[in-house]
Amino acid sequence: MNILKVKELSIALNGRPIIENLSFRLESDQRLFLQGEIGCGKSTLLHCLLGFVPFQHGEILLFGTPCKSEVDFSPFRGKIGLCFQNPEDQLFGPTVLDDVAFGPLNLGLSQTEAYAAALKAVEALDIAHLKNRPVNLLSGGEKNFTALAGVLAMNPSALFLDEPTNGLDSKNIEKMTALLIELHLPMLIASHDQLFTARMAHQILSLEKHR
Numbered sequence: 377m378n379i380l381k382v383k384e385l386s387i388a389l390n391g392r393p394i395i396e397n398l399s400f401r402l403e404s405d406q407r408l409f410l411q412g413e414i415g416c417g418k419s420t421l422l423h424c425l426l427g428f429v430p431f432q433h434g435e436i437l438l439f440g441t442p443c444k445s446e447v448d449f450s451p452f453r454g455k456i457g458l459c460f461q462n463p464e465d466q467l468f469g470p471t472v473l474d475d476v477a478f479g480p481l482n483l484g485l486s487q488t489e490a491y492a493a494a495l496k497a498v499e500a501l502d503i504a505h506l507k508n509r510p511v512n513l514l515s516g517g518e519k520n521f522t523a524l525a526g527v528l529a530m531n532p533s534a535l536f537l538d539e540p541t542n543g544l545d546s547k548n549i550e551k552m553t554a555l556l557i558e559l560h561l562p563m564l565i566a567s568h569d570q571l572f573t574a575r576m577a578h579q580i581l582s583l584e585k586h587r
C-alpha cells in the first residue's frame with residue numbers, strides 16, 4: 377500500500393517556484409531519502425506533504441486519500457509523525473515528559489495513558505534520564521531525541537524526518553540510525569548526512585534547485 381503518493385506537485389513561495397512537477401511514492405516498507413543542495417526545497421516539501429505549506433498544482437494522497445485543505449490533512453498528522461529540522465520548533469515543554477505527552481493528549485488519550493505512552497517513548501529512545509528536565513535546558517542533540525520521542529509517543533504509521541542527525545555526534549548518529557531501523561516504519565527523510573543516508577536509504581530522491 378502507498379503511504380504517500382505525490383503527482384505532478386508544484387510549490388511556489390512568494391511567487392518563486394520551489395518544487396516543480398514532482399511525482400513520487402512512499403511505499404509501506406520503504407525508507408526514501410530526499411537530497412539536494414541547500415535551499416532546494418526539502419523542508420518545504422515535507423511541510424507541504426502534511427498541509428503546513430500550500431501547493432499550487434498537482435496531487436497529494438496520504439494513505440490513498442487526496443489531501444488539499446486543512447480538513448483533509450489534519451486526520452493524518454497523528455498518523456504520520458513529522459520532525460522539524462529545528463527541534464525547537466516543536467518542543468513546548470515544560471519538561472521532557474510533559475512535552476512528549478503533549479501529542480498523545482492531543483489525540484484524546486487520558487492523562488494516565490498519555491504519560492504512559494510518553495514514558496514508553498523516552499525509554500525506547502534511551503532518554504528516560506531526561507524526563508524531568510525543562511526542555512529549554514536540553515542540548516541540541518537531546519532536543520532531537522526529545523522531538524522524535526514526542527512523535528513516537530503518538531504511535532505513528534510513518535515518519536517524515538527533516539535532518540534527524542543534525543547536531544548529533546558520531547556515537548549518537550549510530551544510536552539514532554539503529555533506533556530508526558528498529559522501528560520498521562516507512563520514512564521520508566531529508567538529509568545531507570551521506571553516511572547516514574548510505575546506511576538507511578532504500579531509495580534516494582534528488583531535488584533540483586530552481587533559481
Ligand SMILES: Nc1ncnc2c1ncn2[C@@H]1O[C@H](COP(=O)(O)OP(=O)(O)OP(=O)(O)O)[C@@H](O)[C@H]1O
Binds near residue numbers: 390394418419420421
Ligand atoms: N516562507 C517563505 N517564503 C519565501 N521563501 C521561503 C520561505 N520559506 C523558505 N523559503 C525559501 O525556499 C527555499 C527552500 O527552502 P527549504 O528550507 O525548503 O530548503 P531545504 O532544501 O530544506 O534547505 P536546507 O538543505 O538548507 O535545509 C529557500 O530558498 C528558502 O529561502
